[in-house]
Amino acid sequence: MFKYIINRLISTAPVILSISILVFSMLHLVPGDPVRAMFVESGGASAEQIAQIRNLLGLDKPLPLQYVDYVTSALRGDLGKSIITQQSVTELIRLSFPSTFQLTVAGMGLAVLLGVAMGIAAALHHNSWFDNLTMLTATMGVSMPSFWLGLLLIYVFGIQLRWVPITAGSDMRRLLLPAVALGFQAAAIIARMVRSSLLEVMKEDYIRTARAKGLSSTKVILRHALRNALIPVVTVVGLQFGGLLGGAVIIESVFARRGIGQLMVGALQARDFPLAQGCVLFVAIVYVLVNLGVDMLYGFIDPRIQYHETPAAA
Amino acid sequence: MAESVAQRFYVQPRSETAHANVAPRQQGQLAIVARQLRRNRGAMIGLILIMAEILIAIAAPLVAPYPPLQQSVKHALQPPSRLHWFGTDDIGRDILSRVIYGARISLRVGLISVSIAATIGTTFGILAGFHGGALEKFIMGFADILLAFPGMLLALAIIAILGPGLSNVMIAVGIGSIPTYIRVARGSTLSIKGCDYVTGARSVGCSDARIMFRYILPNVLPPLIVLMTVGVAGAILTASGLSFLGLGAQPPTPEWGSILNAGRTYLRRAWWFAVFPGLAITVTVLSMNLLGDGLRDALDPKLRR
Numbered sequence: 001m002f003k004y005i006i007n008r009l010i011s012t013a014p015v016i017l018s019i020s021i022l023v024f025s026m027l028h029l030v031p032g033d034p035v036r037a038m039f040v041e042s043g044g045a046s047a048e049q050i051a052q053i054r055n056l057l058g059l060d061k062p063l064p065l066q067y068v069d070y071v072t073s074a075l076r077g078d079l080g081k082s083i084i085t086q087q088s089v090t091e092l093i094r095l096s097f098p099s100t101f102q103l104t105v106a107g108m109g110l111a112v113l114l115g116v117a118m119g120i121a122a123a124l125h126h127n128s129w130f131d132n133l134t135m136l137t138a139t140m141g142v143s144m145p146s147f148w149l150g151l152l153l154i155y156v157f158g159i160q161l162r163w164v165p166i167t168a169g170s171d172m173r174r175l176l177l178p179a180v181a182l183g184f185q186a187a188a189i190i191a192r193m194v195r196s197s198l199l200e201v202m203k204e205d206y207i208r209t210a211r212a213k214g215l216s217s218t219k220v221i222l223r224h225a226l227r228n229a230l231i232p233v234v235t236v237v238g239l240q241f242g243g244l245l246g247g248a249v250i251i252e253s254v255f256a257r258r259g260i261g262q263l264m265v266g267a268l269q270a271r272d273f274p275l276a277q278g279c280v281l282f283v284a285i286v287y288v289l290v291n292l293g294v295d296m297l298y299g300f301i302d303p304r305i306q307y308h309e310t311p312a313a314a
Numbered sequence: 315m316a317e318s319v320a321q322r323f324y325v326q327p328r329s330e331t332a333h334a335n336v337a338p339r340q341q342g343q344l345a346i347v348a349r350q351l352r353r354n355r356g357a358m359i360g361l362i363l364i365m366a367e368i369l370i371a372i373a374a375p376l377v378a379p380y381p382p383l384q385q386s387v388k389h390a391l392q393p394p395s396r397l398h399w400f401g402t403d404d405i406g407r408d409i410l411s412r413v414i415y416g417a418r419i420s421l422r423v424g425l426i427s428v429s430i431a432a433t434i435g436t437t438f439g440i441l442a443g444f445h446g447g448a449l450e451k452f453i454m455g456f457a458d459i460l461l462a463f464p465g466m467l468l469a470l471a472i473i474a475i476l477g478p479g480l481s482n483v484m485i486a487v488g489i490g491s492i493p494t495y496i497r498v499a500r501g502s503t504l505s506i507k508g509c510d511y512v513t514g515a516r517s518v519g520c521s522d523a524r525i526m527f528r529y530i531l532p533n534v535l536p537p538l539i540v541l542m543t544v545g546v547a548g549a550i551l552t553a554s555g556l557s558f559l560g561l562g563a564q565p566p567t568p569e570w571g572s573i574l575n576a577g578r579t580y581l582r583r584a585w586w587f588a589v590f591p592g593l594a595i596t597v598t599v600l601s602m603n604l605l606g607d608g609l610r611d612a613l614d615p616k617l618r619r
Contacts, residue, residue: 015458015459015462018455018459018462019459019462019463022459022471023471026471026474026475029475030475030476030477031476037477139356139600139603139604140596140600142603143547143551143596143599143600143603144592144596144599145551145554145555145558145571145592145595145596145599146555147555147558147571147574147592148574148588148592148595148596151574151577151578151581151588151592152589152592154581155581155585155588155589159581159582242464242465243464243465243466245464245467246464246465246466246467247466249466249467249470249559250466250555250558250559253558253559254578264470265470265559265560265561267474268470268473268474268478268561269478269560269561271474271477273474276470276471276474277474280463280467280470280471280474283464283467284462284463284464284467287462287463287464287467288462
């Protein structure tokens, strides 16, 4: 187990290195002159201004040196300054990330609760109208754009029924609608997963034994089947977390929440490269670390999993 | 799963000599898949809706009651009525007409993004699986790096490089889904390249390129077709999301995500402005997903009843 953790940590290093190279290259992959591109919106800039920005971004140095500078500064927590506001990118991210993290965790929590409950209920009533209805809702959930669901929720619960305030904020009541909008798709995926995983587990011998003892269906599912059925769900939860982190970008825009998504979209619209690069780098690394954490969780949840190198397969 | 599908459901390669006795078998497989698909109610509903949408998109100028850009400030923000089934927007444009024209854009975005992803991904996936060695390591390493980004984030990073706009959104969404195709194509290739007919082709002196194109490609297609169907749905969803953020289609283009974006400001006064374009996205994506699920079941012999 310990060896696995060390190996897993080591294998994360090249991924983070590649992410840093990719994010660093963003500026250099811009067709034409990136500094000119930054001023397209504001209608061009003088040669002096352009030279100044080039100097500020270190674009006048050789490329490998620029990369080394970028990484060493990033390691020191310095991601440069926003071209537009001149504020420190690290500081802007530090201020906006808690809101995004709160939204993502709330969305995930709701998705797990809702998804597992729907999945169990559907499996319990396999092939009934309830099962069909739940699966139809799940299919709808996967197909519905989260930003549209967000607007529908605002319209119904905020504007028509006035149950929840629709202004931005971080208290629980203001978090509910964004969390539902963000987590619904993940809930749908989890519900399908729990249902099929449960139905699969129900065919196992130990379930037959439990039934033969005379336990009720509900008891069999909750006591014996669910524990094993939930293992693949952990994988899905890990994978979905990244999706939710990306989805938060849109949901923040719908609910006017000041998170890292809003920061990033603003940076993209203004072509503020240092800020956009900082946001992408930060979110990608958070995603990698979350996946690392989920991988490590498996060992604690399922003692049957043995950590050894498996041949790569698609 | 991808490998098992390819393993069990490979069509026999059509070599010149074997052509005559192979054709009926291939038809037989297709007929089985078609029959399976016809039995699946969800998939049929999906297929019918997609066909209808494609027809409507093609015939947009004939079907749409008004030109999509025709303004009439007098008729701004009118609720759904006999004259305007989906109501009108803030400058009096007919929302139904805009949604109908929007189908053209969304279907195009979906198809182009998926074509970019499928062409590049399949080529590299087959190359990786067929050649192995350092080339495989390099390609798979590249795929893993792309997969290290959440899909939306990667799309945003590419938009940051290329700048906002609908064509850049198609490229961004396309590049974002390349790694999935690489992985599936490589997996299927690995399971196929040991087959007797590949060894046979090699022994009669076929070039690598010919083996990959004529013998491997047709057999890795079934799992990829499923991936592409669901991929169009995903691409439409992501692209409309980017347009919703103002990074994709720009006004006055009648793109669904961008109409929704305009509509959200008027949510209190005109619910129809945001509801109908969203409904169009949902129905389209739902139909593609239903069809994709059905195709997956039909192509997987283990699930055949």
